[in-house]
Amino acid sequence: MRRALNRAAAVLTALLIVIGAWTVQAPAASAAVAATCPSVRGSSNVEVPARVLKSPRAAVHNGPAAACRVTDYVPYGTTIYKTCSWMNLSTGNWWTLTNWGWIYEGYLDGNLARPCG
Known part of the structure; x- marks a missing residue:
């Protein structure tokens, strides 16, 4: 039983570390998206x-x-x-x-x- 609890705690700790890494990387991902979004102007009187x-x-x-x-x-x-x-x-x-x-x-x-x- 004690071994199972230790293993569960290790898995939970690893999961929290991974989630934390994703949170840190989110602003960088947003900047990358902005850099790959083309700016194109549309012009036409016909719809x-x-x-x-x-x-x-x-x-x-x-x-x-x-x-x-x-x-x-x-x-x-x-x-x-x-x-x-x-x-x-x-x-x-x-x-x-x-x-x-x-x-x-x-x-x-x-x-x-x-x-x-």
Whole structure:
């Protein structure tokens, strides 16, 4: 019984050390995300309607990359309006600026919008 308690205490101590390490690294991770979020301006007077195909919801980002901060979520089936589309050359993924914000194009129906820029 005593051996089991000592082992449990050792495991708990190791777990707390690991959790503490994650807490210390969190600010550095945030800085890395900010450095990999491209700044792209969208400009178009044409808004193309599309539906969200991602179930149960699609993430809305503040820039055209998964590394950019998520600002909202759009539920499946919601009609959004595409303003322009941009290819993230570092990943080869298309992102679309919508009336909600930036959404990964694979989560939307229809064609790409006009190019951003």
